Amino acid sequence: MSRIGFIGLGNMGLPMAQNLIKAGHQVEGVDLNPALTDKLKAAGGTVVDFAKVAAARADVVITMLPAGKHVRDVYLGANGIIENANAGTLLIDCSTIDVETAREVASAAEARGLMMLDAPVSGGVGGATAGTLTFMVGGSAQAFTRAQSILEKMGKTIVHAGGAGTGQAAKICNNMILGISMIAVSEAFVLAEKLGLDHQKLFDISSKSSGQCWSMTTYCPVPGPVPTSPANRDYQAGFTADMMLKDLRLAQEAAKAAGAVTSLGANAERIYSSYAASGEGGCDFSGIIRYVRG
Numbered sequence: 669m670s671r672i673g674f675i676g677l678g679n680m681g682l683p684m685a686q687n688l689i690k691a692g693h694q695v696e697g698v699d700l701n702p703a704l705t706d707k708l709k710a711a712g713g714t715v716v717d718f719a720k721v722a723a724a725r726a727d728v729v730i731t732m733l734p735a736g737k738h739v740r741d742v743y744l745g746a747n748g749i750i751e752n753a754n755a756g757t758l759l760i761d762c763s764t765i766d767v768e769t770a771r772e773v774a775s776a777a778e779a780r781g782l783m784m785l786d787a788p789v790s791g792g793v794g795g796a797t798a799g800t801l802t803f804m805v806g807g808s809a810q811a812f813t814r815a816q817s818i819l820e821k822m823g824k825t826i827v828h829a830g831g832a833g834t835g836q837a838a839k840i841c842n843n844m845i846l847g848i849s850m851i852a853v854s855e856a857f858v859l860a861e862k863l864g865l866d867h868q869k870l871f872d873i874s875s876k877s878s879g880q881c882w883s884m885t886t887y888c889p890v891p892g893p894v895p896t897s898p899a900n901r902d903y904q905a906g907f908t909a910d911m912m913l914k915d916l917r918l919a920q921e922a923a924k925a926a927g928a929v930t931s932l933g934a935n936a937e938r939i940y941s942s943y944a945a946s947g948e949g950g951c952d953f954s955g956i957i958r959y960v961r962g
Contacts, residue, residue: 669693670818673722673729674713675742675749676763677704680789681732683796684762684822686711691821696722720752728758728818735914736769743773755781758814762803764788766918767833767840768925774807774832783811786832787819788839792906800824804842806835840922843915847936847953849883850912854957857890868893889957903955910949913940 669692674685677699685708689695695713698721699705705715716722719742723729729749733739739761743749749759750773759777761770761784770786777784785807795801801823805812812828819826829838856879860870871893875885888894898906916937923930943949943959 670727671696671725672818673698673719673726673749674708674732675699675719675722675729676732677701677708678732678734679793680762680796682707683793684730684732684801685713687796687799687822688818689713693818693821696725698722718747719749720747723749723753723757726753726757728760728815729753730760730818731763733761733763733765735763736765739763739765739769739773744776750777750780750782753780753782757782758811759784760787760815760818761785762787762789764839764843764915764918765836767836767922770806770836771833783808783814784832785811785815786835787815788835789823790839790842791823794906795824796822803827804829804835804838806830806833806837808832837922840915840919843912844919844930844933844936846883847912847916847940848932849881850887850889850954850956851936851939851960853879853881853883854889854954854960857957858960867891883954887954889954898952898954899957903952903958905950905952907953908950909940909944909953909955912953913937913944913949916940 671694672688673696675698677685677697682704685695685697689712697705697708697713697715698719709715731742759782774784785805787803787805789801789803791801799822802825803819803823805828816826829835867890888897889899891899898904919933920937943956948955
């Protein structure tokens with residue numbers, strides 16, 4: 669079993685770390701919030717104050733951080749992971765960040781004799797808790813092979829997308845599809861309301877027809893048809909509108925850099941930006957139906 673330093677014990681990171689502990693790994697956690705580190709201790713993990721300390725003692729370092737600037741700080745700083753990890757240490761960044769940062773950090777890691785993967789996830793807090801996340805992994809085949817047994821303790825689907833940064837590219841593209849499709853499903857349900865068509869009837873038809881998609885069948889934005897969807901809990905977040913907006917903005921930045929035209933992605937970013945600005949950013953992203961209703 670591996671000694672794992674886990675940096676970032678938020679909504680996603682903590683249950684991921686807890687699953688590694690359940691699998692028998694030694695997990696040493698780092699987070700600024702003592703309430704979260706206390707939960708890691710209760711699960712059987714240990715805690716240190718600084719990422720550099722965990723990195724110096726770990727076989728594997730996993731990070732789950734809010735944004736690219738945090739990843740740069742934690743990995744590239746003088747007191748960061750890359751400077752303090754031992755040669756041969758495997759680094760896995762599960763944050764969702766821009767492709768450029770992922771590739772820059774991977775290059776710096778490789779220059780120090782470290783293995784680096786970008787491995788963002790899909791599946792939300794529920795998937796993190798259940799250990800059923802999807803990992804989209806960028807990096808060398810050698811690093812991926814070494815990481816697979818560890819990722820399998822936190823996820824159900826692990827896909828090697830290609831070289832450094834391709835995991836982030838896959839996540840950005842996937843979530844652009846998700847943001848667009850949730851708006852489309854929400855617009856359809858609002859139109860159905862105005863036309864006098866029952867929510868359940870539309871679901872029964874579209875979930876078995878050409879309108880079928882994940883936003884419809886798993887995260888249906890109206891209460892009733894899918895009992896586990898956030899719509900039944902007043903849109904209490906599994907994946908917040910703010911987080912969706914972050915990913916849509918990353919997609920637009922990537923599209924601009926690559927010279928790609930993503931008109932629907934741009935409109936989705938605009939709509940989620942307005943929704944979050946209205947004070948709903950902390951609600952689940954499926955709550956966008958409330959914005960669509962006006």
